[in-house]
Amino acid sequence: xxxxxxxxxxxxxxxxxxxxxxxxxxxxxxxxxxxxxxxxxxxxxxxxxxxxxxxxxxxxxxxxxxxxxxxxxxxxxxxxxxxxxxxxxxxxxxxxxxxxxxxxxxxxxxxxxxxxxxxxxxxxxxxxxxxxxxxxxxxxxxxxx
Amino acid sequence: xxxxxxxxxxxxxxxxxxxxxxxxxxxxxxxxxxxxxxxxxxxxxxxxxxxxxxxxxxxxxxxxxxxxxxxxxxxxxxxxxxxxxxxxxxxxxxxxxxxxxxxxxxxxxxxxxxxxxxxxxxxxxxxxxxxxxxxxxxxxxxxxx
DNA sequence: CTTATTTAAGATATTTTTATCCGAAATAAA
DNA sequence: TTTATTTCGGATAAAAATATCTTAAATAAG
Ligand code: SF4
Ligand code: SF4
Numbered sequence: 001x002x003x004x005x006x007x008x009x010x011x012x013x014x015x016x017x018x019x020x021x022x023x024x025x026x027x028x029x030x031x032x033x034x035x036x037x038x039x040x041x042x043x044x045x046x047x048x049x050x051x052x053x054x055x056x057x058x059x060x061x062x063x064x065x066x067x068x069x070x071x072x073x074x075x076x077x078x079x080x081x082x083x084x085x086x087x088x089x090x091x092x093x094x095x096x097x098x099x100x101x102x103x104x105x106x107x108x109x110x111x112x113x114x115x116x117x118x119x120x121x122x123x124x125x126x127x128x129x130x131x132x133x134x135x136x137x138x139x140x141x142x143x144x145x
Numbered sequence: 146x147x148x149x150x151x152x153x154x155x156x157x158x159x160x161x162x163x164x165x166x167x168x169x170x171x172x173x174x175x176x177x178x179x180x181x182x183x184x185x186x187x188x189x190x191x192x193x194x195x196x197x198x199x200x201x202x203x204x205x206x207x208x209x210x211x212x213x214x215x216x217x218x219x220x221x222x223x224x225x226x227x228x229x230x231x232x233x234x235x236x237x238x239x240x241x242x243x244x245x246x247x248x249x250x251x252x253x254x255x256x257x258x259x260x261x262x263x264x265x266x267x268x269x270x271x272x273x274x275x276x277x278x279x280x281x282x283x284x285x286x287x288x289x290x
Numbered sequence: 291c292t293t294a295t296t297t298a299a300g301a302t303a304t305t306t307t308t309a310t311c312c313g314a315a316a317t318a319a320a
Numbered sequence: 321t322t323t324a325t326t327t328c329g330g331a332t333a334a335a336a337a338t339a340t341c342t343t344a345a346a347t348a349a350g
Contacts, residue, residue: 001146001234001237001239001261002239003307003308004241004307004308005307005308007239007240007241010240010253011240014252027325027326027327028326028327038308038309038310039309039310040309040310040311041308041309041310043327043328044308044309044328044329046327047327047328047329050327050328057326057327057328058316058317058326058327059315059316059317059318059325059326059327059328060315060316060317060318060324060325060326060327061317061318061319061324061325061326062317062318062319062325062326063316063317063318063325063326063327064326064327065327077253089146092146094146094147094152095152095155095156095287096149096152104284104285104286105285105286106285106286106287107159107276107277107279107280107284107285107287108155108222108271108276109285111267111271112267114263114267115260115263115264115267116146118259118260118263119260119264122256122257122259122260126253126256131252131253132252134252135252139249139252140249140250140251140252140254141249141250141251142240142251142252148337148338149337149338150337150338172295172296172297173296173297183338183339183340184339184340185339185340185341186338186339186340188297188298189298189299189338189339191297192297192298192299195297195298202296202297202298203296203297203346203347204295204296204297204298204345204346204347204348205294205295205296205297205345205346205347205348206294206295206296206347206348206349207295207296207347207348207349208295208296208297208346208347208348209296209297210297
């Protein structure tokens with residue numbers, strides 16, 4: 001469904017958001033540890049997310065990552081997926097034809113479009129804040145030990 | 146969504162099925178050419194599909210691949226996906242947690258499960274015959290030139 | 291039986307994805 | 321100013337996915 005990189009990215013954002021809800025700024029090591037992701041690779045991902053303005057980073061001692069509560073209410077999961085995996089999941093086709101054409105589509109078109117648009121809608125209507133709140137309340141987890 | 150290998154596999158099966166509807170047996174080269182897939186790689190994929198009994202292969206001169214009409218009415222697209230990509234798309238989780246647990250799920254669980262089960266249902270209710278018929282009737286295509 | 295044709299299977303190569311490493315830049319505190 | 325801490329950015333490395341090549345096995349036809 002998503003690339004591994006994208007899974008790490010979603011978990012990382014949700015972990016940072018959850019901690020930000022408690023006004024705790026977190027370091028790369030914390031994120032890696034609490035999402036079950038490799039640390040150096042997590043650094044790369046967080047850097048990408050920061051460039052896309054999905055996270056706020058602070059360098060130096062007592063630095064780390066955080067997300068304002070206002071921001072996490074705005075950011076949708078779709079934006080994280082887009083920043084990492086690009087638009088393939090939104091615009092790419094099920095059978096990978098070079099170009100799409102509704103007049104003469106691939107034979108799975110109708111059925112495929114239906115499922116894909118539901119996925120898209122789901123990602124576009126789910127906010128980081130909504131999910132982070134669930135994690136904070138202990139209703140769900142980001143890592144299984 | 147699917148691996149590239151899986152996309153090739155679906156297109157290959159549909160091409161072979163479409164030709165079988167006209168009682169034409171096809172060779173690897175034909176399949177590759179008419180699905181826009183690399184030939185040697187297509188050979189590997191067809192071999193896998195044959196082992197999974199999703200295709201019938203005949204060696205030697207005048208040989209090639211075919212699917213009985215009876216068979217193509219039975220085979221669902223889900224079976225092709227399963228043969229190539231395994232059960233990740235059916236049982237894997239959106240965030241890639243090691244194990245799933247409905248009691249303490251990942252925060253996307255509910256929404257994710259909904260979309261995934263629709264995808265699963267779609268694949269499990271679409272037969273090869275249904276799609277091959279569409280292609281045969283010229284209503285859809287497998288390759289864009 | 292011999293030859294030509296075709297799939298099967300294993301070895302190898304290339305590309306992409308995932309992951310690590312290391313030095314630079316920023317910055318807070320002593 | 322110096323030091324310790326932390327992110328940033330570029331260079332590599334390892335693993336997985338995708339793709340090719342080469343030889344073997346099967347078989348139809350002459
Ligand atoms: S025809 Fe439809 S389903 Fe097929 S590749 Fe194009 S957009 Fe996707
Ligand atoms: S909790 Fe649900 S959505 Fe999350 S990984 Fe498990 S099955 Fe998938």
